[in-house]
Amino acid sequence: DTAVSQTPKYLVTQMGNDKSIKCEQNLGHDTMYWYKQDSKKFLKIMFSYNNKELIINETVPNRFSPKSPDKAHLNLHINSLELGDSAVYFCASSPGPTNEKLFFGSGTQLSVL
Amino acid sequence: GDSVTQMEGPVTLSEEAFLTINCTYTATGYPSLFWYVQYPGEGLQLLLKATKADDKGSNKGFEATYRKETTSFHLEKGSVQVSDSAVYFCALRLSGSARQLTFGSGTQLTVLP
Numbered sequence: 342d343t344a345v346s347q348t349p350k351y352l353v354t355q356m357g358n359d360k361s362i363k364c365e366q367n368l369g370h371d372t373m374y375w376y377k378q379d380s381k382k383f384l385k386i387m388f389s390y391n392n393k394e395l396i397i398n399e400t401v402p403n404r405f406s407p408k409s410p411d412k413a414h415l416n417l418h419i420n421s422l423e424l425g426d427s428a429v430y431f432c433a434s435s436p437g438p439t440n441e442k443l444f445f446g447s448g449t450q451l452s453v454l
Numbered sequence: 455g456d457s458v459t460q461m462e463g464p465v466t467l468s469e470e471a472f473l474t475i476n477c478t479y480t481a482t483g484y485p486s487l488f489w490y491v492q493y494p495g496e497g498l499q500l501l502l503k504a505t506k507a508d509d510k511g512s513n514k515g516f517e518a519t520y521r522k523e524t525t526s527f528h529l530e531k532g533s534v535q536v537s538d539s540a541v542y543f544c545a546l547r548l549s550g551s552a553r554q555l556t557f558g559s560g561t562q563l564t565v566l567p
Binding site for chain 2: 443
């Protein structure tokens with residue numbers, strides 16, 4: 342069983358559309374994250390939730406809205422997609438917010454045309 | 455702010471060659487240091503870590519030593535294999551805080567048979 346699974350793996354869409362990426366972890370972890378990896382492979386934290394509560398919210402446009410229905414799920418909804426949103430988005434989890442070992446999903450490659 | 459600088463890739467080596475991937479950091483406190491590896495089509499996974507000066511992290515034949523005097527954490531392996539082909543990320547985190555990992559930009563390694 343995949344520990345951290347995210348869907349879809351690939352997402353191609355037009356500018357202006359709204360899309361969602363789903364993430365689920367079956368590790369029993371309390372903390373989940375969304376990272377964005379740009380075309381140069383640079384990884385940046387976007388959000389972090391601990392037990393369904395938002396604990397990290399980096400400077401991300403408010404078109405991006407994370408939602409955590411329970412601590413095993415952290416979904417990412419993006420409104421009014423822009424060309425610059427094209428990237429690979431990684432979900433991750435850890436036992437707690439200060440735990441240093443993150444478990445990553447395999448990524449969602451978003452292409453905005 | 456905290457930052458991590460890695461040598462730019464891509465790095466291409468023949469099997470059994472010696473590997474060094476340089477990593478230096480800037481931090482306001484005393485960070486823990488990490489190497490994560492991303493195999494093709496997968497998410498990142500923790501390779502090794504070191505939590506204080508002069509500690510050596512090691513795993514799967516890879517090693518890195520925390521050098522406070524040079525603010526470095528270079529990754530080394532004495533004899534690489536084709537299966538080591540991946541992207542390698544250096545990262546830091548201020549110990550004991552809820553702050554997220556700060557990643558470098560990644561170094562692509564390709565090992566040829």
